[in-house]
Amino acid sequence: MANIQYRQALNQALREEMRRDENVFVCGEEVAAWGGSFLVTEGLLQEFGEKRVRDMPIAEESIVGLAIGSAMAGLRPVAEIMTINFIILAMDQIVNHASKLRYMSGGELSIPIVIRTPGGGGLQMAAQHSQSLEPWFVHVPGLITIAPSTPLDAKGLLKSAIRDDNPTIFIEHEVLYTTEGEVPDGEILIPIGKADVKRSGRDLTIISYSRMLQVVIEAVRSLNKEGVQPEIIDLRTLKPLDMETILDSVKKTGKVLVAEECWKSCGIGAEISTRIMEEGFDYLDAPVRRVSGSEVPMPYNKDLERSAIPDAKKIIDAVHELIG
């Protein structure tokens, strides 16, 4: 058992999968000599060489297109899009191609690609570099969307995603890269589509993912001191959504708060609250509440940015209102 950073955990996952399967390769902007803009691919060039660790031009559509084409012909690419903000330039390849080629071909093709990309705000990167666009991908059939919150999940889920035969959007978080957590030695595979009950509780269920999950844990520490016992669910995979785990918890607590960094309109919380209403209305003792990112382009100023991203206080306030 070692205490390692989120980015190191991802790096281990890539190394192990590249050692295991020679068809796995890494491509993207600055992934080779630089070692990745957030150092996730550090040292891979030295270990695996230029053939399998490919720096690419700043041309996102061709990064994803290359991944799709090579996957059609039997390779297992892991493409890095430097930040989720730039993935917009590759949306045609992701939405019109990767997600649909299997279905459109009647199952003739499979597209085993992983697109890794960091999202989120909190580092004063301003409006074009701070977005949480995960709902865009969750909307599209034919894609798997993963957003881990801990080093352990980051490693185990990335390894599973690389072995999975479907196109996967693997969303990391810029603020999480240097956070540490325990990762056991040896092979770790975390199943795709399975949420994790982080804390067992009785008073309400707090559902979150990625960096917001860490903020939730911080908030729950304070709440515990007041005697409030929330159950915490880390979604880990945003699609397919683990409704079984969510509903089991709602049965127990009757109250739900979703904490998300993305915008509220058509966000992850919108989907979860609707699904709970559709599938577990009778378990609810109160309407589902959401704490979401403020619906503004992210401001640069530190204080303004802080007020645009949910923090522990906002979560605690929402819990108080919810449990009365």
Next chain:
Amino acid sequence: MKAQSSLLKELYRKMLFVRRFEEKTSEMYVAGKIGGYCHLYIGEEAVAVGALSMIREDDYCIGAYRDHAHAIMKGADPKRIMAELFGKVTGLSRGKGGSMHMFDRGKRFFGGDAIVAGELPIAVGLAFAIEYKGGDEIVMCFFGDGAVNEGAFHEAMNLSSLWSMPVVFVCENNQYGMGTPVAVASCEIDLSRRARGYKMRIDKADGMDTLAMREVSKRSVDYTRSTRKPSFIEAVTYRFVGHSMTDPQAYRTKEEVEKWKEKDPLKGLLSKMKKEKIISDSELADIESGVKREIEEIVKYAEMSDSPSCSELYKDVLK
């Protein structure tokens, strides 16, 4: 000489097959058997027949949405192509793709892409996999004149040349992107020049002459196969029918269409064969009736096939 004459006859038969297939498709569309967007290749037969007759069976092909001829030429079963048009479960894509989305992985035919220029970055990916595995296959990638103005075209051209990837890019310049003439969409009307700056071999072919297409394609294919570098062919051609089945063709004159029909690739090859006394009237009649019979069988197969069951709806979204 005998080999040459049987080759010409075979090329003629293939072009005739594509034409009759597309004419039948048009008829079936009007009869309501085929739905959606449907883009026919009538007039452009020399391009796919010429170019794809110059690659190997294990080479890869990917193209755009006007894809019936390319699927046929890459060896896909025409019965299953027609069945796909009919939306039947026996179709190449089990009735889920339709006219614009033909795929046959076994024949290394990868579509069937209906986003203009969307197939170009994917073609580079196919070539990357070939190089990764150390193969000697190549990729032939088809797209229309409209694609050269898309960003994906330029990203793919740059990357394929930068990384030295074996792709033969074939620009099927049929003069119009839907109804917009090349001159209204491209700053340079000589589209072969749009590939300049990417350090690749560039050629231009008369896309109304399948022998010219073959000659130019051979040069390009040989070059790409041996050097493992990309090459570019502009095939100058023309479609005799509308962009799709729902095109009133208000953007061009009948005179223009008639003028291009003088260069009909089938007529051109036939008159050459007649002039050189390669083909007799009875041989020609045999070819015609043979193709007609085949097309009838194909339609019968599509008609007789089942539609996908409702349980197919959620199948193959994910693996």
